Amino acid sequence: MTKRNSPGPSSSEPPRKRPLSIDANGKPRFRGCDSIKAYEILEKLGEGTFGEVHKARHRSTGALVALKKILMHNAKEDGFPITSLREIKILKALSHKNIIPLMEMAVEQERGPATRGTLYMVFPYMHHDLAGLLENPDVTFSEPQIKCYMIQLLEGTKYLHQVFVLNLSEIRRSANLLIDNRGILQIADFGLARKFEEPVPVPGGGGGVAERDYTNCVVTRWYRPPELLLGERKYTSAIDLWGVGCVFAEMYRGRPILQGNTDMDQVVKIFQLCGSPTQKNMPGFDRLPGCEGVKSFGPFQRTLEGHYSSMGSAGVSLLSQLLKLDPQRRINAMDALKHEYFTTDPLPAKPSDLPSFEDSHELDRKKFRHQKAHLPPAPAGGTVGIGQDGAGGWNGRAGEVPWANGTGAGPSRGGRPNNEPWVNGGSQRYGRQHDNRMPPHDSRVLPGHRPAPDHRQWSRPGGLDHRELGLPPRPPQAGHMDREPRGPPLRTNRGNGGGNVDTYIPSYGGGGPDDRRGNNRSRDWDRSDRDRGDRDRGDRGDRGDRRDRGHDRGYNGGGGGGPGGGGGGGIQRRSSSRDRHREEPVNNIYRR
């Protein structure tokens, strides 16, 4: 189409076509949808199957934000992803102090207005996520603090359920609970949230009765309630409360409490904790399809009260009500808020009274673990791309650089056998990076860092805290990384196979014995992928589009066994070493 000049209707000259994004006054026409140029991207915080996250600063307001990229996996067929549509729609409709606000959308226009461009969701930057905080060795949760977080978590959940949003629950993962230094907890990641069509929970009514079928392939496995694992499709808001219960106990334990390797393993773990299902404690459980066809479990003795006696009688009481096998009798959020747990001593802290911590994110913690696991000798080479620029200080706090590149996906996740050499190119890079940045003052960690058993390297001079045992090895004194001068994000490596940014991408392709961790990890990724894929499929109903799965798997890179291929030795191995090594699902809000 030819461009013409002189605007205005019915002039004899054909009017000029005006660019779509500018109105008659030459101002941007679209509100709530800023250009990515409005943000100064500081660093990449993480990357994952469903997107990547950058930390950024708004150029005019200076506000720190997290930019979450929306990946268009199947844009050719599906257009804008329905899950993102839901997430945006729901987030835009929500307004609660314990729900993360969606500030706006940012568009990166690649070539001309005709292309679709890349989209980012803009969230306020939060200093911590719960999973990261729990792993931060400098942070020990006090009981008033846990109560404070629990109240906020339940308030957010109550609000969601009151406005008919079912957070099909990745939300209930501790990594999706964001906490800032004012002590405010916010629920994030509504990628799987949906509006539900049941009556709102009423006090004393548990989760009510479901009337509609939903797909049961939702919720990160460790936070998945028994009814979903047994194939229930008519679930209710009670599924979210199971997740709340898991997070509740996790805050005391310091690690996810039910870390199943497979769905079956997860079910068994649940019943080992809560006792075998019976008609009494879970009416109708035998009418559900069962987990992988298995319907009878046990007999297991209930161990919940014994295991968690340290939580105090009120705490155990609340936990047992949240972790009720029968979803209809599981306590709902508004009743839980009235539980005596919150009115007995010690009373909940006020958010403003909570101490601030150095930034702690799940990905960050993984990075620490990663580095410590194979601290290599000092690199001979220079510090390419990681100059000492002193950018780390932020109001004197160590806080500027919480999520480093994709370390979350590193092969060092948790329980990797320590004596195995790393095979992953990406890890090499990390090691080097770490050494380069290693500050001289951090003498406790530095000397003689060689790949060596985790617990030796990581034992801290300060002794063990209550969750030291059974925990993953500690990072070096927390915070030293953050005091380090930071360089720009390692963008230079992005295009080359991605070993550094997201190690689930082909780095482990070889599949040798040393790849076990990678395989297991990828299985987890795959799992969540599949959750989402299935979810999509379920939503599409009759479309029968099988492409999702293959497609998602493609994104998983070479390392992952398929969903069905995960029964290998890696799992056995992992189970046996579980007590020493933390594992967690690798979902994170910022990874998508």
Place this chain on the structure above:
Amino acid sequence: MVSLLRNPLATADQLASSPSQADGIPADLETSLRWAGSELIQAAGILLRLPQKTVATAIVLFQRFYLLSSMRSCAITDSCHAVIFLSSKLTEHPATPRDIINVTTYLLNTPSPSPISPAPAAGQGSTPPEEHYVTEQEYYIRRTRLLNVEMEILKACGFQTHLSLPYTLCINYIQSLSVLSAEVVKKSFGYLTDALLSPSLLYLTHQPNSLAVAAVYIGARECEVKLPAAWWDVFDCEREELGFLVVCMKGVKEFVESERKLWSGRKPGVPWELDDLEIHLERRRVLDGEAEV
């Protein structure tokens, strides 16, 4: 939650400054194209067996989009495809791009009494299927455009896709007034659907509760059901607003009839594509020039 029952509305500025008119499209043509697009969406929605909420959402998205962008930047067909696709996702009744494209092509190429289709040729029976066959190549081109426009729509709306429709509120109001009858509901729904086609863009200028009140008002009146005095106050609708809406809703019929008369059988027909539109504009300029001379 910000209210679920409130919709984002067009500002006075937006209504006063139509991007299409600023872009050189005469006001009457813009109105006609809005009408034609809405008719196409409604007809396609029926053939695609989409529920009315999906269709209504699509039409409102369509209206919103052209409030924010020029008709010379996105062809009417493409934006119709895109809004149907988008609203089908938003309302959880997904339709595939292929179905949507097939259906609109069928509608636009098969003679029928509908004003958006070619006029039936006299003496001819059924049309040969080649007329509305979408070749694979054409499908890919159209799908690409569909997906591009989908993104344009989302950006234009600032990703605000929330839309609360007045249909359920309408039932609710009728029930609370204790005058529930199939007849009143049917009439009221009819007017709500009419209002989607209104040239005054009622869904962009009024909240759903007002639309529902106006529809109930007309519905009850036409069914001769007596309602209490000033009942609309209860539902937060001012008398003036109600009056305006009633006039607009009643006027839709006349508007649509005049548009139908204007376009049915006309050659060339509605400029569905960008090329058609440019030709149409050129032709008008020539005609205007001749008239001046």
